[in-house]
């Protein structure tokens with residue numbers, strides 16, 4: 001179905017309506033996205049402030065096996081008029097990962113210039129943490145990952161294929177514009193929230209790309225002189241994520257480092273089942289995309305036990321981006337209550353026996369309690 005600008009305008013006359021394109025994708029994607037949709041639909045209805053309309057797209061690895069492509073050629077044109085994309089997970093055994101991810105997730109991130117990947121690493125009360133002597137207040141950071149270039153630009157070549165001297169070249173793409181815009185976003189966030197900003201790079205070994213990154217960070221530090229800044233090499237930063245996570249507040253880093261560090265962040269802040277990410281085009285020239293950061297988890301797909309809290313948290317990020325920050329905060333608070341009460345948890349948490357589909361229902365019950 002085509003979503004035209006005229007239809008959007010018409011619907012907004014009655015009630016502001018957010019049109020969400022849903023790509024549930026592969027494996028546990030559809031299972032966790034169903035819960036997020038339930039929560040978002042309830043928040044919209046109960047708030048009375050806006051409506052949401054979901055349009056599901058059957059794109060992903062199964063679609064690839066039938067059609068030879070992860071999504072149709074004109075997918076970005078189809079998605080362009082939506083207010084947001086809500087994505088489950090992509091990638092499944094049977095389709096090479098570089099084909100599935102390159103043909104869908106990365107195509108959307110790059111095609112819609114979603115150059116900010118915002119990933120909270122926040123230990124909620126009640127969430128399991130493998131670190132000793134760490135309190136929730138000690139892990140409360142937001143990672144701003146560059147999301148449009150770097151090592152993910154897929155610039156490179158394969159030479160002498162199939163011969164003994166076969167060569168692969170993978171070029172990191174670091175532009176001044178690309179570095180500056182993600183850093184400005186992070187500096188503004190740190191300034192607004194009165195937090196410190198840490199840049200994580202690797203200028204000691206990557207003498208071109210990361211040296212440019214470090215130079216631009218230094219230039220901008222002078223411009224945003226009210227923001228307390230720190231710089232760390234990525235190896236040392238990984239160590240500090242584990243040994244002393246309280247030193248991080250806002251973090252800005254490159255595409256690859258941000259990918260790896262946020263899985264580490266997930267591990268210290270409750271696990272992959274809780275880690276959410278927003279792919280933002282801050283100028284709103286294109287739709288932004290909201291997703292759990294985990295993959296399709298083939299090992300548990302179809303069992304109905306996947307943890308959908310990351311997908312629910314990404315709904316909170318969507319609400320925030322739409323301008324309903326208080327409602328977004330309410331959703332995160334509901335997740336925290338669920339974790340503290342420990343009555344309805346999936347098996348990835350100690351003692352959890354609930355099904356995926358119980359979680360959305362439990363979150364809705366908590367949201368409807370008066371005190372929240």
Ligand code: NAD
Pocket residue numbers: 028032088089090091092093097101105272273291292293294295296297298299300305306307308310348
């Ligand atoms: P994964 O995140 O799918 O799984 C890693 C481990 O975490 C598995 O043991 C899995 O069971 C567990 N896990 C992940 N999410 C969970 C949840 N919500 N609840 C409970 N347990 C959960 O990572 P992987 O195994 O490296 O990748 C599997 C596939 O997903 C690959 O094809 C990969 O390329 C793809 N992938 C896609 C995305 C995405 O679409 N955003 C992200 C990462 C990986």
Ligand code: IPM
Pocket residue numbers: 101105106259293
């Ligand atoms: C993520 C994922 C993706 C990434 C993959 C699947 C391409 O790991 O969102 O963290 O590396 O960006």
Ligand code: MN
Pocket residue numbers: 259260263293
């Ligand atoms: Mn990742």
